[in-house]
Amino acid sequence: MTNATTKSIGVLTSGGDAPGMNAALRAVVRSALTRGVAVYAVFEGYQGMVEGGDRIRALSWDDVGGVMQRGGTVIGTARSAEFRAREGRLKAARNLIERDIDRLVVIGGDGSLTGANLFRQEWAGLLAELVATNQITQAVADQHPYLAIVGLVGSIDNDFAGTDMTIGADTALHRITTALDQISSTAASHQRSFVVEVMGRNCGYLALMSAIAGGADWVLIPESPPNTDDWESTMCEVVRAGRKAGRRDSIIVVAEGARDRHGNPISGTRVCKVLEERLGEDVRVTILGHIQRGGAPSAFDRWMSTLLGHAAVEELLSTTPEREPQLMGMRYNRIRSRPLMECVDQTHAVAEAIAAHNYERALELRGGSFEDAFRTLRTMVRALPHEPVPGRRRMRLAVLTAGAPTPGMNTAVRAATRLALDRGHTVLAVHNGFEGLVRGEIEEFGWMSVSGWGPMGGSLLGTSRRVPSGADLYAVARQLENHNIEGLLIIGGWAAYEAALKLYNERQQFPSFNIPTIGLPATIDNNLPNSEMSIGADTALNSIVEAIDKIKQSAVAARRCFVVEVMGRYCGYLALMSGLATGAEQVYLHEEGVRMKDLYADLTEMIESFQQGKRLSLVIRNEQANPLYTTEFMCALFEEEGKKLFDVRPAILGHLQQGGDPSPFDRIQATRLAARCIEFLTEQGEQHTSVSAFIGLQSGHIKLTNIEDMPRLVDAAAMRPREQWWLSLRSIGEELSKAKPQE
Ligand code: ADP
Numbered sequence: 001m002t003n004a005t006t007k008s009i010g011v012l013t014s015g016g017d018a019p020g021m022n023a024a025l026r027a028v029v030r031s032a033l034t035r036g037v038a039v040y041a042v043f044e045g046y047q048g049m050v051e052g053g054d055r056i057r058a059l060s061w062d063d064v065g066g067v068m069q070r071g072g073t074v075i076g077t078a079r080s081a082e083f084r085a086r087e088g089r090l091k092a093a094r095n096l097i098e099r100d101i102d103r104l105v106v107i108g109g110d111g112s113l114t115g116a117n118l119f120r121q122e123w124a125g126l127l128a129e130l131v132a133t134n135q136i137t138q139a140v141a142d143q144h145p146y147l148a149i150v151g152l153v154g155s156i157d158n159d160f161a162g163t164d165m166t167i168g169a170d171t172a173l174h175r176i177t178t179a180l181d182q183i184s185s186t187a188a189s190h191q192r193s194f195v196v197e198v199m200g201r202n203c204g205y206l207a208l209m210s211a212i213a214g215g216a217d218w219v220l221i222p223e224s225p226p227n228t229d230d231w232e233s234t235m236c237e238v239v240r241a242g243r244k245a246g247r248r249d250s251i252i253v254v255a256e257g258a259r260d261r262h263g264n265p266i267s268g269t270r271v272c273k274v275l276e277e278r279l280g281e282d283v284r285v286t287i288l289g290h291i292q293r294g295g296a297p298s299a300f301d302r303w304m305s306t307l308l309g310h311a312a313v314e315e316l317l318s319t320t321p322e323r324e325p326q327l328m329g330m331r332y333n334r335i336r337s338r339p340l341m342e343c344v345d346q347t348h349a350v351a352e353a354i355a356a357h358n359y360e361r362a363l364e365l366r367g368g369s370f371e372d373a374f375r376t377l378r379t380m381v382r383a384l385p386h387e388p389v390p391g392r393r394r395m396r397l398a399v400l401t402a403g404a405p406t407p408g409m410n411t412a413v414r415a416a417t418r419l420a421l422d423r424g425h426t427v428l429a430v431h432n433g434f435e436g437l438v439r440g441e442i443e444e445f446g447w448m449s450v451s452g453w454g455p456m457g458g459s460l461l462g463t464s465r466r467v468p469s470g471a472d473l474y475a476v477a478r479q480l481e482n483h484n485i486e487g488l489l490i491i492g493g494w495a496a497y498e499a500a501l502k503l504y505n506e507r508q509q510f511p512s513f514n515i516p517t518i519g520l521p522a523t524i525d526n527n528l529p530n531s532e533m534s535i536g537a538d539t540a541l542n543s544i545v546e547a548i549d550k551i552k553q554s555a556v557a558a559r560r561c562f563v564v565e566v567m568g569r570y571c572g573y574l575a576l577m578s579g580l581a582t583g584a585e586q587v588y589l590h591e592e593g594v595r596m597k598d599l600y601a602d603l604t605e606m607i608e609s610f611q612q613g614k615r616l617s618l619v620i621r622n623e624q625a626n627p628l629y630t631t632e633f634m635c636a637l638f639e640e641e642g643k644k645l646f647d648v649r650p651a652i653l654g655h656l657q658q659g660g661d662p663s664p665f666d667r668i669q670a671t672r673l674a675a676r677c678i679e680f681l682t683e684q685g686e687q688h689t690s691v692s693a694f695i696g697l698q699s700g701h702i703k704l705t706n707i708e709d710m711p712r713l714v715d716a717a718a719m720r721p722r723e724q725w726w727l728s729l730r731s732i733g734e735e736l737s738k739a740k741p742q743e
Helices: 021-034 045-051 086-097 110-132 138-143 169-190 205-214 231-244 268-279 299-318 340-355 359-366 368-380 409-422 433-439 471-482 494-505 537-553 573-582 596-611 631-642 664-687 707-713 725-737
Strands: 008-013 038-042 056-058 101-108 148-153 193-198 218-220 250-255 283-287 326-331 334-339 396-402 426-430 442-445 487-492 517-521 560-566 586-588 616-622 647-652 692-698 701-706
Touching: 008 021, 008 045, 008 299, 021 038, 021 101, 021 299, 021 725, 038 045, 045 086, 045 110, 086 101, 086 110, 101 110, 101 299, 110 138, 110 148, 110 340, 148 299, 148 340, 169 193, 169 205, 169 250, 169 283, 169 299, 169 664, 193 205, 193 268, 205 218, 205 250, 205 368, 205 664, 218 231, 231 250, 231 268, 250 268, 268 283, 299 326, 299 334, 299 537, 299 573, 299 725, 326 340, 334 340, 340 359, 359 368, 368 409, 368 664, 396 409, 396 433, 396 494, 409 426, 409 487, 409 664, 426 433, 433 471, 433 494, 471 494, 487 494, 487 664, 494 517, 494 692, 494 707, 517 664, 537 560, 537 573, 537 616, 537 664, 560 573, 560 631, 573 586, 573 616, 573 725, 586 725, 596 616, 596 631, 616 631, 631 647, 664 692, 664 701, 692 707, 701 707
Parallel strands: 008 038, 008 101, 101 148, 148 326, 193 250, 193 283, 218 250, 396 426, 396 487, 487 517, 517 692, 560 616, 560 647, 586 616
Antiparallel strands: 038 056, 326 334, 426 442, 692 701
């Protein structure tokens, strides 16, 4: 037995595996080790805890190197019947006590977390029994009066209360969205219908969000069954009308737990049969199955799980062990803890509401944004807009994209167009940003003009970086007048916001600029004010992380340092978050600048680590980190000073970061933000006001900011917000990848 005053933490993954569990494990292990605390991995979930022996092993810093990019869980998971019985838990308690473990991080689903809570409640009794049967001494039992527990939810279903995202859900959405994109290209070629069944027994999250991201035509989820008994006719009508309106394919997404109003299951095969019979065409069904669970975790699952693992250890070590078990989750884009059992109970309440056919309650428990998403989807899937409501103001709204082409722009244009048409407005699409507006490149869009735009990268409208000034302003004013434009949606990055501000400031000179205007943040740089995540940044982050995975694999033979240069202009978001998601040893940002003494200190550390046997070092540099200490300079410096101990290679990722199909998150956000933008323009029109604003996620909520506030919110020279929420995460990344403690 180890010294009784030493704290030891145990960590296990249990229940269904989920991509991102390894990133959480790495963070738990390294956070514990840097705090001088031993950490034991319990292999194969609770079964390993019951069996003990070498199923419970201390892990070292290097044991969790190179695991973040791997899917599944490297310490294994299992279902354990033995742990369900008190006898099994008695053995488990003994195995923990033998190693002085009285703090646990449990990464699993609701079963695993419920089991953990029960184990904790029984702990004192189990120890008393071990004393009574002479398996441990009273003194040992006295040293461990409590079992402290922190739970992290590993579940691809995103079916848990208390966290906005569970570990693995974002990756599963990536898998499903890719599958839907692929299915729709073949379906469109043959004008076919496809039914795709996705996971989610009690939770329609994956089905609903993938339907939005994949531009599906119909979705069936457990929380909100069709509200008529004859749902088959409604569904077939929608599909038929869509075809008539010009759609080449129809995709129906069915959650595995989908049901009708009376609770009778609706399977993918059943939906397929209904469509075949009623539409008289060939329909194919694809059950995605375990593909949804596997593969490398997405960038989000890597960085969120890293933060969760780190926070779990802080919680376990900083609070008293008698504190009730906590769940570490992500709430409103921040890591938060909540009492574990409260979350478990609320999670069960959703399942119970569904079982009792109380669907209103189930939806309500899921929360407002889930309901909003469902409502938006129902409009988006319509073949044609609703009939206009008499008496409502109908506006002529212009939509344009400005700045660099960004993944998610098309998704936003598609959603804005359809939602605006559905409100009875006229949509005037402006090609090529403000340059096109100056030249009058304006086209009226109909419902089908944006068909199939959702999954496409770049900007199909065309975009430009031009910010109108001088004579341009006259031309813009004339176009707005000639086309009688009564509202403006500008989708884009810094240039788009600058243009919006310019038009606002020139309102006195140009009366036609007095129209409601709204900016929607779309830039991979993520450098816009009051917007925690702009559209495109998640896609770019995934592209960077995938590229770094490949770069790392190329280096197995030699000792090598890679200096990877990423975009972002003067904003270090992509550099810092990709560093967090890939375990980079060093990240250089413009926000902090780069000093020679820091470079030298980092270099010295790097040399030491290679001398100790390290084979690969990863350095990420924001493209504008320092104008003189360029990527080339850093490589030369490291190579020269490394004196053949290791070689150095630059990797300037370039434009691959701007391209690619938008990630599910970017598609979903683009749709949500566009919906709110259209609502805003409509409200302004109805009230005959002409506020100019921009939209963005703030603490996880969609909020509007008046354009007048932009100058005080930004550092104009560096073209980035004064406040950047993610900067505080820097020390965590550093702690987990750099500061290997002395063994
Ligand atoms: P998940 O954690 O993904 O929901 P399970 O429900 O299968 O997966 O739970 C995983 C393991 O957690 C089970 O095999 C069992 O060992 C343990 N477990 C689940 N529920 C309980 C419970 N009520 N009491 C004790 N152990 C439980």
